[in-house]
Amino acid sequence: MGKPSRTEIHALPMNVLVRIVNEWGDAPRAGSSMSGDPYPDASALKAESPETWSRFGPLDETTLIETANLVRPIFAATSAGECVERLNALMSQTGMTPAVAADDWTVREAWYVSRPDRELLANAVLSVLHHLRDEPDVRRLGSCDSDECVDVYVDQSPGGRRRYCCVTCQNRNRARAYRAARRAAVRN
Numbered sequence: 001m002g003k004p005s006r007t008e009i010h011a012l013p014m015n016v017l018v019r020i021v022n023e024w025g026d027a028p029r030a031g032s033s034m035s036g037d038p039y040p041d042a043s044a045l046k047a048e049s050p051e052t053w054s055r056f057g058p059l060d061e062t063t064l065i066e067t068a069n070l071v072r073p074i075f076a077a078t079s080a081g082e083c084v085e086r087l088n089a090l091m092s093q094t095g096m097t098p099a100v101a102a103d104d105w106t107v108r109e110a111w112y113v114s115r116p117d118r119e120l121l122a123n124a125v126l127s128v129l130h131h132l133r134d135e136p137d138v139r140r141l142g143s144c145d146s147d148e149c150v151d152v153y154v155d156q157s158p159g160g161r162r163r164y165c166c167v168t169c170q171n172r173n174r175a176r177a178y179r180a181a182r183r184a185a186v187r188n
């Protein structure tokens with residue numbers, strides 16, 4: 001009797017996940033008016049962090065887009081409850097199951113997926129689970145506060161008050177707030 005086929009999944013570094021969401025996701029691409037542009041080269045993504053992708057076959061564009069769109073709401077969640085709901089939904093969609101695995105004389109926690117076509121999505125979900133284990137405050141996973149941008153980010157600042165995806169968005173909004181304050185001062 002053959003064992004049921006299952007694939008062990010591995011977490012991606014969070015910066016790689018953020019990049020997938022922002023560069024392949026529909027909403028972030030529309031936000032930065034990139035909708036009509038070609039997608040980035042997936043093989044370049046693999047080449048940048050070969051270690052991460054060493055167990056992977058070719059990354060196809062459709063899977064990257066689908067994964068980005070399904071994962072983005074986790075970053076955009078406005079409460080821990082919402083984040084949990086989305087994570088649980090994705091965990092059941094991918095059929096992720098935990099188990100223990102043996103490496104020589106050590107035993108470690110491992111996660112498996114029964115649907116190989118959902119492997120990248122399961123990797124993404126596992127990345128978020130690992131991140132939350134170290135940093136359970138969901139406010140550290142965010143979506144840019146700028147009007148024109150919905151790029152996601154991981155807040156690693158000491159104070160945990162980050163609101164923008166990048167310095168460009170932060171400066172643009174700072175300048176806008178400054179101009180608004182000046183206009184208000186002139187009026188008064």
Ligand SMILES: [Zn+2]
Pocket residue numbers: 144145146149150151164165166169
């Ligand atoms: Zn932004």
